[in-house]
Amino acid sequence: MNELEGYIVSKSFEILRKYPLCDRCLGRLFARYGLGMSNVVRGRAIKVLLLMELHRLISNNVKNLNLLNDIGPNINIMPQLINKYLGSIQPRKCYICSDRLEDIIVELIGKVVDELSRFKLKTFVISVLKNSEMEKRELEIISEFKLDSWESIRREIKRELGKKVKTLVGLEPEFKHPDIVVMVDLDKLDVKTVITPTYILCRYLKLGRNISQVKWFTSDGVRKYPLAIEDVVEPLKSLFNAEDIRLHAAGREDVDARMLGSGRQLVVELRNAKNKTVSVDEVLKALSNSELILILFDRFVESGYVREIKLKNMLKVYRLLVLSEKPLTTDLLRSLEREFTNRVISQRTPTRVLRRRKDIVRFRRVYNVKSRLVNEYLIEFLVKCDGGLYVKELVHGDGGRTTPSFSEFLGCGLKVLELDVIDVISN
Ligand SMILES: [Zn+2]
Incomplete structure (x- = not known):
């Protein structure tokens, strides 16, 4: 002292x-x-x-x-x-900021406001890069004099800029899920921004067949299927003035299968969306434009939701219309139903997807089967099973790669004419 x-x-x-x-x-x-x-x-x-x-x-x-x-x-x-x-002495400049901090703050405010005015956003967070020269000098003093009452220069800059952004641009600070992250470099006096993705949770229904999730092009650049879920959600890209749009669905049905019932969950990710002031009404309007595809808006969600819907263990209910080589009877179908109640099925990767996927054996459960003879050659099945079960193969057996199969049990060839997903149940 x-x-x-x-x-x-x-x-x-x-x-x-x-x-x-x-x-x-x-x-x-x-x-x-x-x-x-x-x-x-x-x-x-x-x-x-x-x-x-x-x-x-x-x-x-x-x-x-x-x-x-x-x-x-x-x-x-x-x-x-x-x-x-x-007497007259020459004052020395501030050891930490060389008397520049006031000017630096004014300059940074200008840059941040300019940058943020380019977008239509609602929330922001400011981050200041660590280890600037000023911060190092500040820490020197703090450790030399063992101070415990200080605030870091990074925190002060964040607060000063944050106050101005709120009053000049009208954005609200949000630390957990901001629309934009503003990164300030105190050495270069540089401001960079990263717009966080927007995620919209929807459900989709396919009322027709030959509809893919994303657009498929052949090697000649021609559309493989005339319609995709992506076509219907694509207007969101311009609505949000986004650079890119990605679809994250909770699984996928075959292109030729309809997706009915309450539909399948889908998260639409909009990357680098320069307009995040879009209302739910505008989203609904942008999505309502196809007779064969229905997109049902649920809500805006956070990034973690993509992982969540992908990891969710889903049960599926399928409807199949199947043609038999031989005439069948109701009695035979009743015994098939009994045989396939709560039955584990062993499936090697189906022949039709072998080109794209590894040849492995997996096990999935069929919970129950309901069947109805339309005529003695034509059968309608309802199958409730684990997600990830290849249901067409469950019917025709895929040359013995799926076992047991309906075809194996009935002792005759079966052909799937129609396939619909009629429910996706979260397990
Ligand atoms: Zn200073």
């Missing part, structure tokens, strides 16, 4: 003896003390009190002039007092 009593005054004196600091940088070192004032006011108040105290000590005993001598060039306020006792 020196001649000056009191923690803040004595600590400030020690620091300013060695390091010149501007009001803001000094105030930040004691940010925990005093409420509802800026670091500039806090730093200025400490300096004023310090100089008043020194003035008092010098008035009592002129020997105390050496105290003022120590900090005179480093304090840069109250020139009349300094000049009176020390």
Whole structure:
């Protein structure tokens, strides 16, 4: 402890003896003390009190002039007092910011506001890159003087910029799921932004056949199927002024299968959407444009939802229309139903997808089967089973690769004429 009593005054004196600091940088070192004032006011108040105290000590005993001598060039306020006792001296620049912090903040505000004005967004967060030269010098002082009451320069910049963005651009701060992340580089005085993706949870129904999820093109660049789910959600891309659109569905049915019932969950991801002020009504309007595909809007969700719907264990209910080589009877079908109640099926990767997928054996369960003879050669089946079961192969057996199969049980060839997913049940 020196001649000056009191923690803040004595600590400030020690620091300013060695390091010149501007009001803001000094105030930040004691940010925990005093409420509802800026670091500039806090730093200025400490300096004023310090100089008043020194003035008092010098008035009592002129020997105390050496105290003022120590900090005179480093304090840069109250020139009349300094000049009176020390004559004209050259003030030194702030050790942390070289007296540039006020200008830096103004410059960064301009850059951030310019950048954010390019988009139509609602929420933001500001992040300041770590380890800037200013931050390193600040940490030097903090560890040298063992300070525990400081606020980091990164936090101060974030707060100062954040306040201005809120008032000048009208965006709200949001730390968990912001529309945009503004990254500030204090060394280069550079501002970069990353727009976070927008995720929309929907369900889709396919009322027709030969509809793929995403657009398929042949090697000649021709559409393989005339219609895709992607076609119907694509208007969202321009609505949100997005750069890219991705579909994340909870599984997939065959292209020739209809998707009925309550539909299949789908998350539409819009990347780099420059307009996030789109209303639910506008989304609904953009989605209502196909007779064969229905997209049912559910809600806006967060990124984690994509993983969630992909990992969900779903049960499926299928309807199949099947042609038999031989005439069948209702009795035979009843015994098939019994045989395939709660039955584990072993499936090697179907021949039709072998080109794209590894040849493995997997096991899936059939929970129950209901059947109806349309005529003695034509049967309608309802099959409830695990997601991921290849249901066409369950019927025709795929040359023995799926076992047991309906074909194997009935002892005759079967052909799937129609396949519909009529329900997807979350397990
Ligand atoms: Zn400074």
